[in-house]
Amino acid sequence: MSRRPYMPRIAGAILSVIVLPALGCRPEPSQEVEGTRAPESGEQLVHMTAKRFEYSPAEVHVKRGVPVLLEITSLDHVHGFAAPDFDLRSDLPPGVITRLRFLPERTGRFGFHCDVFCGSGHEDMTGEIVVDEGSTSASPEAPSR
Ligand SMILES: [Cu+2]
Numbered sequence: 001m002s003r004r005p006y007m008p009r010i011a012g013a014i015l016s017v018i019v020l021p022a023l024g025c026r027p028e029p030s031q032e033v034e035g036t037r038a039p040e041s042g043e044q045l046v047h048m049t050a051k052r053f054e055y056s057p058a059e060v061h062v063k064r065g066v067p068v069l070l071e072i073t074s075l076d077h078v079h080g081f082a083a084p085d086f087d088l089r090s091d092l093p094p095g096v097i098t099r100l101r102f103l104p105e106r107t108g109r110f111g112f113h114c115d116v117f118c119g120s121g122h123e124d125m126t127g128e129i130v131v132d133e134g135s136t137s138a139s140p141e142a143p144s145r
Pocket of ligand 1: 079080114115116117118119122123125
């Protein structure tokens with residue numbers, strides 16, 4: 001027999017999709033996905049969570065020139081995510097993975113913040129996307145003129 005047996009995989013899938021939730025132990029708190037397509041190769045995948053009144057991580061490092069996929073999940077309440085420098089904004093419903101894509105074209109530090117009022121402390125709910133120079137590890141501030 002040269003065919004590979006697919007049964008164990010299927011059995012595993014059935015186990016995790018049907019049996020485990022029935023037992024009350026869901027493998028992931030967030031199953032729903034809002035937004036665009038699944039992660040693609042070549043993207044910088046960044047996971048982030050939001051809760052009153054912070055993002056984690058609050059500072060995200062990405063490389064310039066490489067597409068970024070942000071996957072953000074709120075842990076408690078509807079929050080927002082707004083990064084005006086990248087024209088990004090979305091609501092973050094709790095328990096849902098919200099996907100946002102952008103291409104960082106300039107290096108630097110770019111702020112983001114919650115733009116859905118979520119209580120007193122809301123205005124402190126901020127963070128930064130730090131875009132670093134891509135590929136090589138050459139010193140970032142070495143102009144070659
Ligand atoms: Cu807020």
